[in-house]
Amino acid sequence: MRFEGRCVVITGATRGIGRACALAFAKEGAGLVLTYASSEKAAEEVKEECEKTGAETVFVKADVSKEEDVAKVFETAIEKFGRVDVLVNNAGITKDNILLRMKTEEFDDVIDTNLKGSFLCMRAASKIMLKKRYGRIVNLSSVVGVRGNAGQLNYSASKAGVIGMTKSLAKELAAKNITVNAVAPGMIETDMTAAMPEGAREEMKKMIPAKRIGKSEDVARAICFLAEEGSGYITGQVLCVDGGMAV
């Protein structure tokens, strides 16, 4: 029960990696503040699953790119739990295209959700964490933020940006007992990768030394490790969970 008495905020917890994280934290005693953008039914199902483990769970509808929505998430955490110990910046989207076909909105939407959304949540969470002099922030980057990928320049810019923000904030908060780390998943079996064309999936799979696509639970395990109290001397790091892809 590594997270007994802790309040964990996870953005985008309706499916995929966010959902797996919510269940992993719930099983280890955390109180949960989870967010969804539009999948209300899925949110209700995840809430039920988490509550089965005994975890107090609240879902907030919030677009992470909107400052007022993010404020609502952290107000809810304070009302319910009086604290925020862990933030997992998981909400993310892709809008893939090659540069010459990429619309400005496709670029802006991905940057707004993945990069600005993480910034807004880190700023709101840090304010609360600083008062308690305790915090663990885990940001979702990607192997694509480390290596780049043709057809994903907006997404790779957002995920490389997440790494930059992680390292900078880690330095700002290291002396306050607040760690900031990133997890960079490779190819993980979720709705996001299911949307890829079959040919692209097969090509990508060839690039994985482990010769298998990862599971959301593989990523959740790494996130929980960075979020636990005992990981307090690890900060500003990027942990690749990718079957060796980024090596």
Ligand code: NAP
């Ligand atoms: P996913 O299955 O597509 O789920 C995305 C989640 O984000 C959903 O809960 C969605 O909520 C939420 N969301 C989307 N836009 C949002 C917004 N504007 N505000 C708030 N929430 C929003 O994604 P995933 O594959 O689990 O990926 C999770 C994270 O890991 C992302 O940051 C992704 O970039 C990163 N990642 C994934 C992979 C992979 O292979 N899957 C690899 C590297 C990195 P609704 O359901 O309500 O829309």
